[in-house]
Amino acid sequence: xxxxxxxxxxxxxxxxxxxxxxxxxxxxxxxxxxxxxxxxxxxxxxxxxxxxxxxxxxxxxxxxxxxxxxxxxxxxxxxxxxxxxxxxxxxxxxxxxxxxxxxxxxxxxxxxxxxxxxxxxxxxxxxxxxxxxxxxxxxxxxxxxxxxxxxxxxxxxxxxxxxxxxxxxxxxxxxxxxxxxxxxxxxxxxxxxxxxxxxxxxxxxxxxxxxxxxxxxxxxxxxxxxxxxxxxxxxxxxxxxxxxxxxxxxxxxxxxxxxxxxxxxxxxxxxxxxxxxxxxxxxxxxxxxxxxxxxxxxxxxxxxxxxxxxxxxxxxxxxxxxxxxxxxxxxxxxxxxxxxxxxxxxxxxxxxxxxxxxxxxxxxxxxxxxxxxxxxxxxxxxxxxxxxxxxxxxxxxxxxxxxxxxxxxxxxxxxxxxxxxxxxxxxxxxxxxxxxxxxxxxxxxxxxxxxxxxxxxxxxxxxxxxxxxxxxxxxxxxxxxxxxxxxxxxxxxxxxxxxxxxxxxxxxxxxxxxxxxxxxxxxxxx
Ligand code: BG6
Numbered sequence: 001x002x003x004x005x006x007x008x009x010x011x012x013x014x015x016x017x018x019x020x021x022x023x024x025x026x027x028x029x030x031x032x033x034x035x036x037x038x039x040x041x042x043x044x045x046x047x048x049x050x051x052x053x054x055x056x057x058x059x060x061x062x063x064x065x066x067x068x069x070x071x072x073x074x075x076x077x078x079x080x081x082x083x084x085x086x087x088x089x090x091x092x093x094x095x096x097x098x099x100x101x102x103x104x105x106x107x108x109x110x111x112x113x114x115x116x117x118x119x120x121x122x123x124x125x126x127x128x129x130x131x132x133x134x135x136x137x138x139x140x141x142x143x144x145x146x147x148x149x150x151x152x153x154x155x156x157x158x159x160x161x162x163x164x165x166x167x168x169x170x171x172x173x174x175x176x177x178x179x180x181x182x183x184x185x186x187x188x189x190x191x192x193x194x195x196x197x198x199x200x201x202x203x204x205x206x207x208x209x210x211x212x213x214x215x216x217x218x219x220x221x222x223x224x225x226x227x228x229x230x231x232x233x234x235x236x237x238x239x240x241x242x243x244x245x246x247x248x249x250x251x252x253x254x255x256x257x258x259x260x261x262x263x264x265x266x267x268x269x270x271x272x273x274x275x276x277x278x279x280x281x282x283x284x285x286x287x288x289x290x291x292x293x294x295x296x297x298x299x300x301x302x303x304x305x306x307x308x309x310x311x312x313x314x315x316x317x318x319x320x321x322x323x324x325x326x327x328x329x330x331x332x333x334x335x336x337x338x339x340x341x342x343x344x345x346x347x348x349x350x351x352x353x354x355x356x357x358x359x360x361x362x363x364x365x366x367x368x369x370x371x372x373x374x375x376x377x378x379x380x381x382x383x384x385x386x387x388x389x390x391x392x393x394x395x396x397x398x399x400x401x402x403x404x405x406x407x408x409x410x411x412x413x414x415x416x417x418x419x420x421x422x423x424x425x426x427x428x429x430x431x432x433x434x435x436x437x438x439x440x441x442x443x444x445x446x447x448x449x450x451x452x453x454x455x456x457x458x459x460x461x462x463x464x465x466x467x468x469x470x471x472x473x474x475x476x477x478x479x480x481x482x483x484x485x486x487x488x489x490x491x492x493x494x495x496x497x498x499x500x501x502x503x504x505x506x507x508x509x510x511x512x513x514x515x516x517x518x519x520x521x522x523x524x525x526x
Contacts, residue, residue: 077107150186157200166178311487
């Protein structure tokens with residue numbers, strides 16, 4: 001018999017007690033390129049405002065938004081206020097707090113393909129710097145955020161460099177620092193990522209480049225590092241001798257929404273696997289870094305990606321499943337299929353779901369499959385990493401015919417209901433010997449209350465401080481493309497099997513169950 005028991009976990013008082021005073025971002029002028037876009041409205045400005053309200057930004061700080069839309073500073077401030085209010089709700093706080101923030105917001109309308117825009121921008125940035133210095137402020141760094149379509153990254157990087165706005169800083173300069181944040185997707189394939197890296201490396205030092213993956217800013221993702229390397233109980237069993245397989249799931253209930261223009265080009269593998277899921281895999285599988293420092297952590301993560309076995313076209317047939325959602329229902333409400341979404345080609349072959357079996361060819365992980373899956377319009381929203389341990393080598397307790405011993409599973413719930421759980425077998429209190437599965441659960445909300453900061457807030461402060469630990473290095477980006485490129489290539493060669501092949505609101509295509517069953521495993525229902 002197996003019955004799930006719940007063992008609540010209580011944190012000692014000290015866990016929630018006051019911590020050392022937090023770091024603040026360094027003095028800087030932040031230039032958001034693409035300031036009239038969705039990312040700026042939904043993520044960046046709410047994150048920056050919240051950081052300022054929380055005392056996490058330097059006093060010497062300005063934001064200069066740049067976009068095509070013709071508007072003045074005040075119109076930009078109004079648009080951003082509406083956006084921040086939508087995103088933060090009651091957390092907007094007193095109107096004066098917004099006014100303090102708005103006073104630091106400026107806007108410049110211009111075409112980013114045009115060199116004269118950068119000359120004008122340079123003047124405005126220098127004016128802000130001089131104004132700050134004249135008030136006795138410290139020298140300011142420059143932070144450029146590319147909130148732009150990837151197709152214009154290259155031109156923008158070249159122009160930033162040529163205009164002197166973002167000089168290459170290998171040696172001390174008048175500027176304390178100049179950094180560039182580049183959003184995903186970094187490239188469309190290995191070849192295009194390499195080409196973009198060549199542009200980047202020719203014009204900037206690697207320490208100036210922050211390739212952002214917002215998953216790495218999530219507390220629960222960073223907790224993976226703390227859990228693995230600040231505890232000693234699991235590390236001895238974190239290997240092929242004890243782990244049967246690893247499952248990494250990122251299931252979403254949302255569809256493609258208004259992003260079909262981008263998604264039609266990207267599909268689920270470029271959108272979720274090349275970055276978020278492979279980053280989660282690398283954090284799960286890497287060797288202990290010697291320090292929580294950027295190069296130490298990034299080197300270990302890159303080694304994992306480098307050790308991943310490239311898939312042959314035959315292997316892709318066997319070990320990768322793709323899907324596209326059809327009509328269905330989410331939370332009891334009917335929803336459209338992918339092909340009926342706005343701006344989707346009527347016969348689109350873009351996958352919105354994928355499940356893949358990957359292998360890490362090194363000593364620690366030889367023979368341990370890593371199953372990754374992600375899909376839009378799934379039955380539930382859940383992102384988790386689950387480690388399934390091996391069965392005991394010999395079971396001394398009798399079992400009835402057909403009964404199977406459940407496995408110990410350690411699951412990191414990245415979102416929602418952030419936390420982790422460990423399942424293990426216990427004896428049911430009775431005269432007979434019967435076993436049940438107990439579930440020891442830690443909930444972030446119960447232990448610490450809801451998280452006060454978004455992933456973007458964490459990552460923006462890190463950029464301002466020059467801490468690249470949670471950002472992706474050029475070699476890691478390329479290594480990740482090396483893993484997914486063969487899958488993309490094989491799928492481009494062969495048409496998909498009867499799309500749409502899963503209903504919105506379902507668990508995904510049945511073929512994904514067969515894929516994992518071949519390794520004597522089943523997908524968890526997170
Ligand atoms: C983005 C993808 O990077 O991550 C989206 O482009 C996806 O398609 C999103 O929905 C998921 O992020 P989160 O933080 O909402 O899980």
